[in-house]
Amino acid sequence: MSDLTTELCGLKLSSPLLTASGCAGYGQEFFQVVDSRCLGAFVTKSATLHPRDGNEGCRVAETPAGMLNSIGLANPGIERVMAEELDNLQGRNLPIILSIAGFSPEEYASCIRIAEAHGGFDMYELNLSCPNVGDHGLALASTPEGIRTIMSQVRGLTRRPLLVKLKPEVADIALIARTAQDCGADGLVCCNTYTGMRIDIARGRPVMAKCIGGFSGPAVFPMAVKNVFLVSQAVSIPVVGVGGIASARDVVEMMMAGASAVQIGAAALRQPEVFMKIHRDLEALLAKLRVERIQDIIGRVHRHD
């Protein structure tokens, strides 16, 4: 049997499969259908300093081989997340990655202070890249200056590992990734959703109330592989691959591109049982590829450059 353990910022993960922020809530509904032994860690829905209802009107749309969402970071706020929601995740022998989002560097800092006071989780994922809020979305991950500003405010507040979740649609993703590494990020999550739009042709109106939403699901997989390839080449810290993963084959491909672990979002929201299926299929696939330890394939493609 192949060894599926991997490592992320010093944390041993029993499986390379992680939830993607916003696609598994805070675990309450998720663990009614998913066996936690298939997972390496749980990533929470992004929490913000204040509770948010999110955007009005239609918040999801169908696309060929994927979906659009414009949820707008609906969440109960960091205080309630820490006090109430993390309960569902604790006691499962599963590392917890707390995703946080904000509208200014100060908000990220406040969230981290509150989270530190509560404890009960293992790592942070800084969502610097939600496309669904404000006029142009959270653009802090768009420029090296944005990354530097935020990291300078938050890095000193915690000794827990900090993952930075990157925005895929930027001029030079390798530059952003290197900047995050230089500013003290312990790992990168690559990437958040792309952007897209659909129109209801019968009514001649955008399907989603906010017009433009985050695009994810199997359709984005090749773009995600490319970004993980470019980013992992540019940095020495671990990269978590996310975008369109829906099968064991996709996991292997993403890890060969340079990912130390992967997150599964839209495919799991559609059918959460994919976690069990991929976990099963992964062992068979690795055996077929004669891979004993999944860690051995991380970044394999770079060794053939």
Added chain:
Amino acid sequence: MNNRLLTSRVLRVEPLTTTVFTLEMETDQPVSVQPGQFMMVEVPGHFLLRPFAPISCEGRRITFAIQRVGEGTEILAGLEPHTPLMLRGPLGRGFPAVEGPLVLIGGGVGVAPLLAVASQLEDHSGPVRAFLGFNRAADVILREEFERAGVETTICTMDGSLGYRGNPVAAATAEVPSGWTAFACGPQPLLQAVKGKFARVYVSLESHMGCGWGVCNACRVDRPEGRGTLKICEDGPVFDAEEVELK
């Protein structure tokens, strides 16, 4: 546990009107759906599943009444027998168990979950009446099924081509005492109109859904007076009308 993944196959697709059809499925295991609860139904070739509230569910057989409104429902309308489909459910909270006189008010394909209610009222402790609204006589669906369930049924059409002329809320408020309990399903204006007209009103809400089982937060409905939001798929789709803003 409720949220189950079921494999199923199409038994038959039958037109009821030019735009509404029934989709009858056989599941791999028995499933029990409470009236008003819903199932997520796979649309071949599409990524997201679509929510539908069954009109009946017996053992491994589950039947939906579906209106063709877009790409997904168009595909379902054209399915051949034996096509395998993934179903997920039963999901959400359906209509509550109530005592005493009950009025069912439905508009268009919104009558579907009310038929599931009507079919399970044999031992109900009071009178039950149904007011079913459609645009015109040619759109009327499921009338015999409501009558077969033993419910006194009034058909309403907007153009007066059959039964009461006008909407079913107007008909129900004219004929039924306001002390009754009302269950309503249909377009938003119908739900708004029925709110406050009866002692207790329960409404079934619709929304675009991502997951259908509570994790994606797509299906927001607001609580009154800025008291936050609820998820239609998990906290509903049936709500006490006083607990939600009907926009």
